[in-house]
Amino acid sequence: MSNAPVTLIIFRYDPGIDSAPRYEKYDVPWREGLLLLSALKYVRENLDETLAFRDYCCGCSWCASCIMMVDGKGIQTCSRPLKPGESLTVEPMRGFSLIKDLAVDFGVKWGNAP
């Protein structure tokens, strides 16, 4: 069985500093049981400490604070297992005000939604 690293292509944008959004690619060592939110933590702890996202809250698919767009679909990243060699594009959850990178303000919706 392959132990090829997982490639994460991550949306990066700090509205207070950057003139435009960009995507950055990170390779994360694969291990049995690796979850997407854990892979994001690996990136921040080992590859780029400036990456912003909501850290664990419940860690068990209950609170939804870890929800992000993954390959265009909104999913809870704490419950998304990763396969060796997999490549995923990770973006902030749509419909909410961006704070930085993958972190959004779940208390503020764009548009006129209540």
Ligand code: FES
């Ligand atoms: S951290 Fe609570 S649902 Fe993912």
